[in-house]
Amino acid sequence: MEPLRIHQGLVYPLNRANIDTDQIIPKQFLKRIERSGFGQFLFYHWRFDDNGNPREDFSLNDPKYQGASILVAGENFGCGSSREHAPWSVQDYGFRVIIAPSYADIFKNNCVKNGILAIQASEEQVQTIIKRAESDKYDLIVNLEDQVVYDNEGFEVKFDIAPYSKEMLLNGWDEIGVTLTYEEKIKQYELVKN
Template identity: 45%
Template sequence: MNKFTTLTATACPLRAENVDTDQIIPARYLTTVTRTGLGKGLFADWRVDANGQPRPDFPLNQPQYAGAAILLAGRNFGCGSSREHAPWAIMDAGFAVVISSYFADIFYNNSLKNGLLLAVLTPAALSELFDRVEERPSTLIRIDLPAQTVTVGNHVYVFEIDPYRKLCLVEGLDDLSYLLHQETNIATYEQQGSALLDDEE
């Protein structure tokens, strides 16, 4: 998993609310167990029409948002069924951060475990970001994970994150890697436990 500390990038606005995981990545793309190539299926039913042609009114198809690494999403993003393919598709499409006012719990945890940072801001702050980005798509947003801030111009917004998940993202560790990094501490703990048992005997 890649380390995440700071990111300064443009954003793509998706104001839709209650976006479920089947809309993020339709079920027909779930046959793969690899993470690569899923970006083409991201919002597939919204991005293209019945003839397979890109819909010009969909934000991800609009040239002013090309290259954005931050996705602005409406409330309750990632609801519905649990599928790790959803964060995989978002990351494979080039996004490193999703900002919303509320994420579905399972999607939130799946994303953080897979290295996709989700930042929860107040509805008012999110609305301000949407307005800024839609008015000026070249607007740069700075994400500082150690400081837990989202900065746009002179505006600084603070977001909360679980300390353990924050540590894993900053260090680039998944759950297994974190445990392996604790191998020395675990061995020391076990030795101390064995010594106590020996003393009791």
């Protein structure tokens, strides 16, 4: 995974609450086991009609959001089943950061394990970001080291993150990567054991 320290990106506003994992990645796409290739199915039933054609009435299909890497959504994002495919699809589509008032715990933990920073902000802060991103192309800067999100117009949001999660994201580690930081100790243990 790529380390995440300071990220500047275009914001995509999804002003909906209670977006569950089946809406993020529908169940018919869960047959694959690799982590890549799921971005094309992100929000599939919202993005495409029954014939697989892009829906003009779903904002992610709007060219102005092409290349967006920061997703801002309503409360309880990622609720529903615990499928890890949901953050895989979010990440594979190109989002590095999600900002919402609240998350389902399992989804938020799966985000960290897959290199996505899930920031919790107040409803008022989220709505400010959404309104700005709906009206025009809108970029945010996310500084994980200082735990702050800001724009060039004076808007700023400070956020909390668990130290372990922060370290994983800053270093680009998944749980295997964390284990490998103890490689020398593991080797020493195996030598003693044998």
